[in-house]
Amino acid sequence: MFIHKRMLLMGALAVAMSALAAPARADAIKQGGSITVAWKDDLATLDPAIGYDNENWAVIKAMFSRLMDYAPGSPDLVKDLATDIQISPDKRTYTFKLRQGVKFTNGRELTADDVKYSLDRTVNPKTQSPGASFYKSIDGYDDVTAGKADSLSGVKVIDRYTVSIELSHPDATIFHVLALNFSSVVPKEEVEKWGADFGKHPVGSGAFKLGEWTLGQRIVLERNKDYYKPGLPYLDKIVMDVGQEPSVALLRLERGEVDVLGNGIPPGRFLEVTRNPEFSKLVVHGPQLRTSYISMNVNMKPFDDVRVRRAINMAINKDRINRILNGRALPANQPLPPGMPGYDKDYKGYPYDPAQAKELLKQAGLADGFSTVLYSSNIDPDPRVAQAIQQDLAGIGIKAEVKSLDEANVIAAGGEPNRAPMIFSGAMAWGADFPDPSDFYGPILGCAALTKGTWNWAWYCNKAVEQEALKADAMVDPAQSGDRDKLWGTIFEKVMEDAPWVPIYNNLRYQMHSPKVGAADALYVDPTRTPFNYEVVYDKTVQ
């Protein structure tokens, strides 16, 4: 799959349409109509440098364009604003030719200056972008974050339609980074006009533009008639009803008032829906690039002993946990989720074997067990899963107190070197910012992340593994991508030998929609967008 991705990137393919998104009867799809999506929470902001939530991620993607993007419903990189990419022999300079004639919705043409301005803006500390750190391999990043410069010296405007990006070291993930929302191109004049309120008055060059926003109630997106992809998007209008409890949203979907459940099927009614033949045919499911795990803080006793960490890996009954989740997940045995390059489907992981786990504890001098604390979020079903883990731990003599707190408090506790011995990640499960294995190592298992506020809650650092990871990140050449994926696979197997995590499950995404929504099944489980790519969805009632 990912070799295919890189071929697309290097090949002469111009427009982002994969086989998935362009059904055979593509010509037959008529434009027009509308759909309504229900969300529990408002979209917070539509500023692409700032929005980082499930709710606004796909909307920002649909309202702005970037150099790179993904083919609808797939993790395959494609060119978007870029029409041609040149990579220098030392793999450090990337030159992008821009599509000509692309217009912002305020009527002005998008040029190379805008691309540079947008990247500078995201990295500038004044913008306070949660995505700034993704750009650390671009030359001049350190100067901008330190306040010594306003613009990235590595991003250069060559001419009106050409921009080049220089990296301080070869980085295979740069194309993914340029496909992130934080790389969206914004018009300077609009940003300056609205200042900090740009997020409520967004102007981009994407498939849709903002029609109406009544805070806390609804957002209406309208078709951008000047969109540069001919015939797209299909819909005239997308209505976001926000502030809807998921259970209320489901009732409304059953009555035909809502077409898509942004927050998915509420857990409490999941079995009811899937057991009902009328509703279950409206449900689509597929994988999600997310892994839920237990982190064990290797700084804290007795988790500094690898035997203890391995024992816990053998003590958790993952099948039972999946049963508690109504089977909405797959048991996990390694940090990478299936579908991610580098995932090793032959890896067996630790078996469920409480007897051997007890034996390991005995070897570690803890035959009588010990007491510890297990943190989890307080969002259903996390407290329940934490209690299931608690019972499994009790089975090998470990007495764990469960602390179910607000996410922000759990994250804060994990970010302290000596505060949270064990954390069940659950709702805070690591999900890929982009479909590349390096994103599953650096921020959560890498040595560079060992600072206060880190997401490396295990405080794990293995220098030998770190070296391998640096090596993998430097394998930029698409021809090496197969080797690179293999290398990542072995890296994560070494991590599992040290056992800083107990991988528990990989979430499956279940999406429910009204009969009116026209979209291929794969679209509903788009790995880079929730609920789907708004650009290629159509309204069946206008066909």
Add this chain to the structure above:
Amino acid sequence: MAAYLGRRILQSLLILVGISIVTFVLLYMLPADPAAQVAGRSASPAMIANVRHELGLDQPIYKQYFRYAGGLLQGNLGRSYLERTEVTTLIASRFPATLQLMIGGVICELALGLTIGIIAALRRDSRVDQILMVTMFVTVSSPQFVLGIILLYVFAFELGWFPIGGYGGLRHLVLPSLTLGILGAGWYGRMMRSSMLDVLRQDYIRTARAKGLSRITIVLGHALPNAVLPIIAMIGIDIGNFMGGFVVVESVFGWPGIGNLTWLAIQRIDIPIIMGVTVISACAIVIGNLLADIIVPAIDPRIKLK
């Protein structure tokens, strides 16, 4: 009167200052680091430090407070960390919805509560009284979200009389107002009944009765104004209770009000919003108390103003 008023207003202002300080300190002590939240999960330490500086969180707490208080005096509640929008804009956009709900709730609970209370008091110890009292006990003992979900299920989903949640016209307002009102009515009914019984026992009522005044004149003209007295103090207090109720009721009915905003901010620990809502609702509560203190002596001349 003017001097009394002036003093009470001054006291109220001091209360608000006190509350803003206490809340500010409490939120400052929370373990979550706002700078790390804003900077995102992949942020480097340098980036977090930058954001901390941009937000002014690297300054000592008293300086941070004075900066906040300075903004407050100009009507500026700061900007949400996570939504990056002015807190005043966010609260103002949610306010009409919450105000509707508050008015709807108060009307429901007073209409139901006072009526039930008066009937129960006048028919003391009768079958009617017993049934009403037991009903009221049951309502004050019901968790709000359970009542809300049941109303939603029965009257919106099964019977289809009302919309299934959401915000809009009068029909949307009925069920959430009832949820707030039914629970409040139990309280007011109890209070009204005992207050009414107290008053009916007073000498002047007996005198009025001895004078041969009609029952309706006695109840509405003499007993009611006095019996309502402790209830008025309750309404002021109630605004505080409502703030809690809004969080639950607005989330059950998908009502886009301040409660919804607050609940989200609490979950995300978006401190400027929590702080702003606390200050604003504290203002509402203080004004409610102030009004109660002014109205009570106006109705009952026995309570003199000092």
Add this chain to the structure above:
Amino acid sequence: MTTPSVTAERPPSTRGKSRVSALLRALARRKLALFGLAVIAVMVLLAAAAPLVAPYPYDQQLADGISLDGAPLPPDMKYLLGTDLLGRDLLSRLIYGARTSLVIGVVANGASVMIGSFIGIVAGFFGRWLGAALMRFTDLMMAFPAQLLAILLAALFSPSLWIVALVIAMVNWVQVARIVYTETRSLARRDFVEAERGLGAGMPRILLRHILPHLFPTLLVFGTLGISTSVLLEATLSYLGIGVQPPIPSWGNIISENQSYFGSAPWLVFFPGIAIILLALSFNLVGDALRDILDPMQKGRH
């Protein structure tokens, strides 16, 4: 409308034991109050004897307690009230949960009534600067949205049974203080108190003879209603994830753990809901009866 009762005619000196037994006898004559007392007694007994009565441990996730696709089991002969989402026996959890709810209700509410009435009486009776200072402090506490205060306190401390009780007491005393203050102030200015003052009666005498007896019904109303308020506030805190920590059951956290499954597994909300309502109702019925009995006693004196 009311007939003067015999007890009310007695001089104050005969209070004490005889008054308590008279009270109990009067209580026993009321069917509703008797019902309330019986429910409370049963719940206290169940809570005390929980390990003996409960069919299963409250935290045991039974292997056959959930279906293969993870659904909780409805009530049947093996699990009388069904099981919860982790396959635990609901009846056992309810029995153990009675401990939590009773402790929270009685301790938290007892503390808040004591704090509240002390502050309210002192402020209302002594007036002047002390009263003003106390009432301004009460106003400050009252102007706090209670739930937010509770959340902040619970977030700062690590959540546990006693912290939850403490938080509830910290939030609830304020209302007691306010009402007690209003009543005390109004009483202190009534003619009969003014008259006693004019006759040179001391503060303690006025307080004991005229203020406290009048406040008694109010405090009882709070003492009973407050228990249900405390149980409900505990449910709300649990709903927010900062109440009593799992796997220790309280009726509040059982409801909040399962409330989103109301449609498919109504028993998980229904039974603990009934338990809460029943407990609160019982305290209300008893308290109300007490109030009715006590009321005429004071009435006769002026």
